[in-house]
Amino acid sequence: MDRKDKYYTRAKKENYRSRASYKLLEIQSKFNIIKPDSYVLEFGSSPGGWTQVVQQFTEKPVISVDINKMEPIDNVLFIQGNINDPGxxxxxxxxxxxxxxxxxxxxxxxxxxxxxxNYDRDHYGSYLLCENVMERSLSLLGSGGNAVLKQFQGDSTNTFVNTWKKYFNFYKITKPNASRQHSREVYIVFKGKI
Ligand SMILES: C[S@@+](CC[C@H](N)C(=O)[O-])C[C@H]1O[C@@H](n2cnc3c(N)ncnc32)[C@H](O)[C@@H]1O
Structure with a gap:
């Protein structure tokens, strides 16, 4: 597999910390998730490619969480923490x-x-991370708020969507072009928290 594909090369050239930046750019251009005054909380932020994109669209400080360290970025409050930690x-x-x-x-x-x-194990691990993200943070999301979560698609994806879509006006499962074609990752977009 060629890990150094066109998005990798573009990221190097355009000074993004990861090729993943292009996935969020596509999601943002399609769904207009982040507004200039949005307060954004980000999970799984390291090395910071998404964080850089978030900062292109909001002037507000960003809160970023990852189990691994992240090199500092101005106006970003970084928490080194585990999504599975109730604290x-x-x-x-x-x-x-x-x-x-x-x-x-x-x-x-x-x-x-x-x-x-292992397809089932990876899907289930991803599903649990998504569940914990929602359980830990949905109560912090204001009315009208939006959420976007990556999930390795599988048997429990519909259960996940059905559990959480009732809190929002709109939902959609999307796969950006920048996602590797063979990858099972999808992004679940929820808009307009009720
Ligand atoms: C695909 S990378 C994120 C790339 C990032 N969005 C970017 O654009 O640079 C996935 C991240 O999820 C983080 N992660 C995995 N399990 C986690 C957990 N339990 N709690 C917090 N972060 C976790 C990993 O450390 C890794 O940095």
């Missing part, structure tokens, strides 16, 4: 307070477990 919500709340945020406008997650190659 994460209070750390996010602390960051929101220090950034002057009452509620969030957008939650995005590009988090993914280390893949094993």
């Amino acid at each position: 994460l919500t209070s750390k996010i709340r602390d960051s929101m307070i220090s950034a002057g945020m009452n509620s969030l406008d957008v939650i995005i997650s590009d988090a993914m477990i280390k893949t094993s190659g």
